Amino acid sequence: MDKFTQILQASLGNIQPDPEKKYGIERLKALGATNFEGTKDPADAKVLMNQVEKCFGVMRCPENIKLSLATFLLQKQAEDWWKLLKNRRGDQEEVCWEEFRKAFFERFYPRSFRDMKQDKFLQLMQGNMTVAEYKLKYTTLSKYALNIIVDEKERCRSFESGLR
Template sequence: MDKFTQKLQASLENIQPDPEKKYGIERLNALGVVNFEGTKDPIDVEAWMNQIGKCFEVMRCPEHRKVSLATFLLQKQAEDWWKLLKNRRGDQEEICWEEFRKAFFERFYPRSSRDMKQDEFLQLMQENMTVAEYELKYTELSKYGLYIVVDEKERCRRFETGLKQEIRTSVTTIA
């Protein structure tokens, strides 16, 4: 019986998935993640970071693996930036994911660009858009106003404020 138990245990060990593969670059590739070469277009920067974030969520990737996986995907200008950042930090402890995200956005999505998007959100008006188009644009830009529009009531108020006067009057009367 003891020999049987040993064989069974050995075969079970052979079937268990390799944790390196579970949280590896192959899994990211299978999920459709792409390399990031660096860009001046904030939309591309945001899209890449959102994509990799969603992949990490689906993979249930542990925090300590995220930076090494993300930086593996950096190419050209982005890879040069990462090497320089690591070199400047020297032998300090490993950079955590949130610290990496912050440094990444500071480099590839400057504060001035984010401020412009926030201003665009704050100044958004329906004007010649349909209500559906306005709602779509409002939703798209609202992520830049998360610290301004902190609850549902404020979100609705700000949305109504941007509507054309004749529509706003109807909405306010109904509410």
């Protein structure tokens, strides 16, 4: 039995993982990435991109594969946007991941939306909310003001200034 186990382990050691499966759409989706059709809520685009990038990290996905995997997830309106963007570029050099990411955010997670959320954060007051409700709203909106509340001391000061 011991000899059989050694032979089995040796043969398993010679099996090379299939790169199609290692970096395939099935693995990406198994890790939690979902299709994206476009949305009325720009926060959904940010959630999608965060999830895709987390999946890429777990997969240790090479830069040259990220674009094809991410664009495969685009459906309906989002896919139409991507096709139009590629068509406008014509036969220019291939789009890299960072260019795609930037264009995706410009279209689906615009600066105007982030600025509006940052303004809501800056104007946030407890008002009629309980402290727990205020804390939840504060935490939710604070991601839009990371450049303002750069350290724990500033976060605490900002939080306290909004309390009744």
